[in-house]
Amino acid sequence: MFFIELKVRDYECDQQDVVNNSVYMNYLQHARHEFGDTVGLNWVDLCSKGINLMVRRAELDYRHFLRSGDTVRITAEPGRKGKFKLFFKQKIIRIPEETVVLEAMIHVACVVDGKPAAPDILDEWFGPVS
Amino acid sequence: MFFIELKVRDYECDQQDVVNNSVYMNYLQHARHEFGDTVGLNWVDLCSKGINLMVRRAELDYRHFLRSGDTVRITAEPGRKGKFKLFFKQKIIRIPEETVVLEAMIHVACVVDGKPAAPDILDEWFGPVS
Amino acid sequence: MFFIELKVRDYECDQQDVVNNSVYMNYLQHARHEFGDTVGLNWVDLCSKGINLMVRRAELDYRHFLRSGDTVRITAEPGRKGKFKLFFKQKIIRIPEETVVLEAMIHVACVVDGKPAAPDILDEWFGPVS
Amino acid sequence: MFFIELKVRDYECDQQDVVNNSVYMNYLQHARHEFGDTVGLNWVDLCSKGINLMVRRAELDYRHFLRSGDTVRITAEPGRKGKFKLFFKQKIIRIPEETVVLEAMIHVACVVDGKPAAPDILDEWFGPVS
Secondary structure (H helix, E strand, O other), rough: EEEEEEEHHHHOOOOOOOOOOOHHHHHHHHHHHHHHHOOOOOOHHHOOOOOEEEEOOOOOOOOOOOOOOOOEEEEEEEEEEEOOOEEEEEEEEEOOOEEEEEEEEEEEEEHHHHHHHHOOOOHHOOOOOO | OOEEEEEEOHHHHHOOOOOOOOHHHHHHHHHHHHHHHHHHOOOOHHHHOEEEEEEEEEEEEOOOOOOOOOOEEEEEEEEEEEOEEEEEEEEEEEEEEEEEEEEEEEEEEEEOEEEEEOOOHHHHHHOOOO | EEEEEEEOHHEEEHHOEEHHHHHHHHHHHHHHHHHHHOOOOOHHHHHHOOEEEEEEEEEEEEEOOOOOOOOOEEEEEEEEOOOOOEEEEEEEEEOOEEEEEEEEEEEEEEEEOOOEOOOOHHHHOOOOOO | EEEEEEEEOOHHHHOOOOOOOOHHHHHHHHHHHHHHHHHOOOOHHHHHOOOOEEEEEEEEEEOOOOOOOOOEEEEEEEEEEEOOOOEEEEEEEEEEOEEEEEEEEEEEEEEEOOHHHOOOOHHHOOOOOO
16 A cells, blocks of 8 residues: 655644644645655646646544654555545554554545546546446 | 634645645634634633643535635534534635535544543533533 | 734644744735735736746844734835845734734845846836836 | 755645745754754753744745755754854755755744753754854
């Protein structure tokens, strides 16, 4: 399964001395975009071709917090239901203890010319239509 | 229902020329904290007393996007199921067109001394236990 | 002199319980862009016409800190030396006490087609060449 | 000289398709804090002991921009003039081309109990008083 690893940066922590809730969205997006690069689908390139991948629903389960100095693994597991229902299962795991910090389900829509679309290129990313 | 209004700032927009997904979490948190102030429960004060309100699950439905210059209303409607299940229903609405941009359900836990707690002070915020 | 007013948002504060240093750059940019709008020079529109205003040097003097709940006035006073040297003098002032929190000098360059330029439209913003 | 390396994340880019000016402040802070760790002076630990290192002036010269996918080296070279004048010379360099993207001079003050201070522990970080 695809993953990246990164270290919490102090400016990402808030007055509760933990990584602010919104920063998890940054981490998850970064992992998804890095995943795209590994399968030859650069997110910025896609946008410039008019193929827009957009988050349409995010479900985030916060299990633990992250503190200054923590290191995490962020996973991105793509999936697909039918032609248009694309999603990523993602986890943020504090390492080396392997503590699950966040579990997420990110539902994505592909939009071309303002309409839902499923160009073949998505097969590289999310697998073929099942 | 409680709400705040604010204008999108250019630095909140990303390469897709829309407000980045993570910024909605900032907007929602800001509205919840401002709501707290109106009922005499300052979030920072609560933390300093060891009463920590934490997001444990967030469900975000992105309906439309926001662009540079847009103005929004952000609502925060608290609710409660039993003693410990606290939540906020929230919406981000682009004005003056009244376009619903985001609908969110933010599930919150109150933690005191590392354990789930329901101090009376929460009644001010989320209503009495039903 | 042009100014905007805004209230500190909790997510802008870091582990020292003050607004993080980087956020001042956000505040200053926001004030400059809002100023642009008042003289008919929308920053995003300018970019889309290939007229890029870029910060080339920033000098920031931090005098005091900002805390959760503080309200500030942010000024933006444009200036010009010769054809190409454009700048903004800016201040962040905590109100109502009128405490100067930050003084800044933001030197700006206008770039068109990758080269320094001084289209007439800049006169609206920075005044005529002196 | 101390340095860290990191890759630009897409969410750090703005509508001009470049890393937003404010993000450089994040990068610089992160490099300074990482430097602290290497000499046994964790920034968060210092704060909790009441030893506050604060930026009092920042001078940032923006030489080039950074785009999605760029990788950078960020340096942090500490210095000192007399007992109280502490600073960091910092650079952000795009690699592998070795393009200087930003040069910065970050002047820092140490504050203990609300007053300028120079505890011995600072010698580890900035060198002895010269």
